[in-house]
Amino acid sequence: MISNWTTLSCKPQYRHLLIDLLARASIRHQHSDWTDAFSLIGKQPFLLALQDMQPIACLACPPDPPGVAWLRLFSVASDAPADELWKFLWNQAEAQLIRTDIGRTAVLVTGKWMIPFLKQSEFEKTNSVDFLAWQVENLPALPRSSGNIRSMQSSDLARVTEIDHTAFEEIWRYTHEYLESAIAHAHLATVIEMDGQVVAYLMASATAIGAHIARLAVDPDWQGRGLGKRLVHHALRHLSEHGYARPTVNTQSDNHAALHLYYSLGFRKSGQTFPVFEKTLIPG
Numbered sequence: 001m002i003s004n005w006t007t008l009s010c011k012p013q014y015r016h017l018l019i020d021l022l023a024r025a026s027i028r029h030q031h032s033d034w035t036d037a038f039s040l041i042g043k044q045p046f047l048l049a050l051q052d053m054q055p056i057a058c059l060a061c062p063p064d065p066p067g068v069a070w071l072r073l074f075s076v077a078s079d080a081p082a083d084e085l086w087k088f089l090w091n092q093a094e095a096q097l098i099r100t101d102i103g104r105t106a107v108l109v110t111g112k113w114m115i116p117f118l119k120q121s122e123f124e125k126t127n128s129v130d131f132l133a134w135q136v137e138n139l140p141a142l143p144r145s146s147g148n149i150r151s152m153q154s155s156d157l158a159r160v161t162e163i164d165h166t167a168f169e170e171i172w173r174y175t176h177e178y179l180e181s182a183i184a185h186a187h188l189a190t191v192i193e194m195d196g197q198v199v200a201y202l203m204a205s206a207t208a209i210g211a212h213i214a215r216l217a218v219d220p221d222w223q224g225r226g227l228g229k230r231l232v233h234h235a236l237r238h239l240s241e242h243g244y245a246r247p248t249v250n251t252q253s254d255n256h257a258a259l260h261l262y263y264s265l266g267f268r269k270s271g272q273t274f275p276v277f278e279k280t281l282i283p284g
Contacts, residue, residue, distance in 0.1 A: 010046040017048055021055035026078035029114055034182045037073050045093040049085055056080040059089035063102050065173045071107040086117040098281050106171055106278045123277040128253040130273050133246050136266030142233050149234050152189035159198045167217040188238055192227050202231040211244035229261050
């Protein structure tokens with residue numbers, strides 16, 4: 001069967017093939033972030049598998065941040081063998097990544113069906129991401145403290161990127177371009193200033209389904225002073241005033257400082273946990 005399969009790089013002229021595939025997909029992995037499938041078109045690796053010129057699967061893992069390739073999309077048509085198509089597309093994508101000196105790839109697993117494919121391709125579980133939901137009716141009061149919370153401006157982007165890159169390990173960092181797109185789509189984007197300098201930021205999304213605190217970062221030089229807690233407290237008050245009674249948040253299972261912060265404001269684990277699998281890419 002594999003001999004009947006061909007591959008295309010998903011470029012703008014093949015958008016209609018991607019639309020057709022996603023409409024017929026029986027399984028679909030999509031990375032949990034601000035990115036949608038169509039915004040990945042033209043980035044590489046983004047591969048379409050065809051049989052008799054009809055799309056039967058796709059896989060996208062363009063590096064972002066540089067040096068790390070997250071699996072952004074893997075989807076298979078209802079009448080196609082998912083395990084074989086995973087191997088077919090992943091082997092090609094992995095070779096592309098190695099040729100461009102990408103050394104690390106990762107998957108935030110949103111469906112257990114994906115795990116056997118990853119293990120077969122020598123991915124290993126390295127962490128998990130826990131989802132928490134706000135479970136209290138009223139916000140606890142915070143003591144007054146210095147610092148000014150305000151809306152994020154486009155002029156803050158360079159500083160926000162700097163904070164993000166110093167606060168997070170490489171695999172979890174956002175690029176300048178990604179942050180720019182995220183800010184444009186955010187329901188709420190705020191910063192906190194100390195002595196006229198931005199030292200922390202927060203972004204939250206909101207839809208008809210609910211609200212989610214999507215990103216919180218504090219300059220390491222300013223951590224441990226309650227600034228992150230102030231930003232989350234401010235966001236919860238804002239979201240409550242706009243009708244979002246049960247905002248959610250997520251963080252790595254081993255990020256004990258973040259978990260302590262969220263617990264102190266009334267968040268509790270929702271029971272939803274997504275494992276993280278990684279693979280080191282070795283040339284040859």
